Amino acid sequence: xxxxxxxxxxxxxxxxxxxxxxxxxxxxxxxxxxxxxxxxxxxxxxxxxxxxxxxxxxxxxxxxxxxxxxxxxxxxxxxxxxxxxxxxxxxxxxxxxxxxxxxxxxxxxxxxxxxxxxxxxxxxxxxxxxxxxxxxxxxxxxxxxxxxxxxxxxxxxxxxxxxxxxxxxxxxxxxxxxxxxxxxxxxxxxxxxxxxxxxxxxxxxxxxxxxxxxxxxxxxxxxxxxxxxxxxxxxxxxxxxxxxxxxxxxxxxxxxxxxxxxxxxxxxxxxxxxxxxxxxxxxxxxxxxxxxxxxxxxxxxxxxxxxxxxxxxxxxxxxxxxxxxxxxxxxxxxxxxxxxxxxxxxxxxxxxxxxxxxxxxxxxxxxxxxxxxxxxxxxxxxxxxxxxxxxxxxxxxxxxxxxxxxxxxxxxxxxxxxxxxxxxxxxxxxxxxxxxxxxxxxxxxxxxxxxxxxxxxxxxxxxxxxxxxxxxxxxxxxxxxxxxxxxxxxxxx
Numbered sequence: 001x002x003x004x005x006x007x008x009x010x011x012x013x014x015x016x017x018x019x020x021x022x023x024x025x026x027x028x029x030x031x032x033x034x035x036x037x038x039x040x041x042x043x044x045x046x047x048x049x050x051x052x053x054x055x056x057x058x059x060x061x062x063x064x065x066x067x068x069x070x071x072x073x074x075x076x077x078x079x080x081x082x083x084x085x086x087x088x089x090x091x092x093x094x095x096x097x098x099x100x101x102x103x104x105x106x107x108x109x110x111x112x113x114x115x116x117x118x119x120x121x122x123x124x125x126x127x128x129x130x131x132x133x134x135x136x137x138x139x140x141x142x143x144x145x146x147x148x149x150x151x152x153x154x155x156x157x158x159x160x161x162x163x164x165x166x167x168x169x170x171x172x173x174x175x176x177x178x179x180x181x182x183x184x185x186x187x188x189x190x191x192x193x194x195x196x197x198x199x200x201x202x203x204x205x206x207x208x209x210x211x212x213x214x215x216x217x218x219x220x221x222x223x224x225x226x227x228x229x230x231x232x233x234x235x236x237x238x239x240x241x242x243x244x245x246x247x248x249x250x251x252x253x254x255x256x257x258x259x260x261x262x263x264x265x266x267x268x269x270x271x272x273x274x275x276x277x278x279x280x281x282x283x284x285x286x287x288x289x290x291x292x293x294x295x296x297x298x299x300x301x302x303x304x305x306x307x308x309x310x311x312x313x314x315x316x317x318x319x320x321x322x323x324x325x326x327x328x329x330x331x332x333x334x335x336x337x338x339x340x341x342x343x344x345x346x347x348x349x350x351x352x353x354x355x356x357x358x359x360x361x362x363x364x365x366x367x368x369x370x371x372x373x374x375x376x377x378x379x380x381x382x383x384x385x386x387x388x389x390x391x392x393x394x395x396x397x398x399x400x401x402x403x404x405x406x407x408x409x410x411x412x413x414x415x416x417x418x419x420x421x422x423x424x425x426x427x428x429x430x431x432x433x434x435x436x437x438x439x440x441x442x443x444x445x446x447x448x449x450x451x452x453x454x455x456x457x458x459x460x461x462x463x464x465x466x467x468x469x470x471x472x473x474x475x476x477x478x479x480x481x482x483x484x485x486x487x488x489x490x491x492x493x
Contacts, residue, residue, distance in 0.1 A: 115488035198299035219392030222273030258282035259319025264362025356385030392429030
């Protein structure tokens with residue numbers, strides 16, 4: 001404003017030096033002339049302050065590596081830019097010759113968690129004999145990268161780093177998922193890449209800040225090996241049957257499981273369930289398809305009204321490189337919400353056909369193809385082989401509340417958006433249904449928890465776990481009691 005007044009005054013003072021012009025103009029015409037001159041001077045001044053590539057009439061450079069980088073998401077370096085090709089010139093600057101440098105599209109976020117746990121028995125892994133009973137662990141650091149390429153083309157990815165401080169084989173760095181979506185319409189959309197297998201709901205919604213207990217359900221770790229993802233492609237979409245109903249589906253064609261080591265040793269066991277059969281745990285050198293076979297998976301979820309959802313899902317694929325030994329998993333899940341109450345759960349059944357017998361091409365233990373595999377490390381029962389049938393389930397109840405006295409005491413800390421949640425969950429799995437009368441493959445756990453969310457995206461959790469029955473390879477088929485106290489914090493960022 002000061003600049004505009006100053007320029008206007010200078011122009012007015014210059015009018016007396018042009019008497020003929022001044023005498024022929026009316027006051028309105030003089031005011032209009034002054035405004036136009038001031039506006040022109042200001043535009044020229046602003047144009048001089050712009051970088052060369054932003055000035056009107058200049059040609060944008062074809063070398064996006066020149067100059068300072070933009071603040072991503074705030075500005076563009078140029079209104080137009082030549083597309084990246086082998087015609088781009090330069091040398092060291094070519095690392096910046098990417099379309100997203102001038103037209104940023106990606107969004108980076110993620111989540112982080114940390115936990116402390118104390119067990120009655122020495123069950124946690126440790127570098128010393130006897131294990132350890134308590135300790136801290138920064139279990140997961142998970143960056144997300146999402147991008148809108150166009151209105152119909154989307155990209156999404158999740159990179160998971162587990163136990164990042166450990167300099168051992170326990171450190172796991174992997175892509176949980178990374179896929180590109182082509183949106184056709186709400187009913188049919190195409191997805192390809194590393195996809196989350198739609199087997200149960202927890203495998204799709206497993207983020208630490210989202211869940212009200214620190215530990216994932218046992219069935220979702222050992223029968224459905226969350227997080228389970230494979231490379232492939234498929235379809236997903238939503239239909240709306242009836243006035244209030246909603247029907248969601250996902251179906252994929254993917255690489256398939258990896259149920260055997262190179263020597264024919266089975267990877268589905270009573271100790272680890274199916275989690276070592278995931279593609280990311282595959283023992284093959286290249287981590288690709290071990291048998292040129294593929295797996296098919298899908299989930300169908302029906303919501304008759306808001307707050308109610310039931311779903312069924314399945315997975316089927318051959319897990320052997322030398323024979324037909326398919327792994328099939330079927331699951332049901334449910335979500336019921338009514339006011340502050342929630343009832344959620346999941347049940348799953350797995351069948352690793354032929355897993356208890358040696359396959360062609362095995363080179364370990366002297367077992368002939370087709371013979372029963374007995375003894376350690378295949379089963380806790382020395383007379384039984386590796387499991388073929390596994391099952392498990394969990395049922396969890398949540399109650400969300402906020403005491404009024406806390407809101408009055410500290411409204412900024414316990415106001416709108418913050419909540420407490422009381423949780424109780426019952427877990428039970430059997431990792432070898434054929435092992436009747438034996439307790440080795442059975443795990444039973446009851447968890448009581450209380451957590452506080454200062455905002456919806458961050459949570460501090462406390463829980464007490466009691467295990468009436470648990471698997472431990474050092475105790476054979478004995479019934480073991482264990483308990484643990486777990487406290488953790490997790491947040492999206």
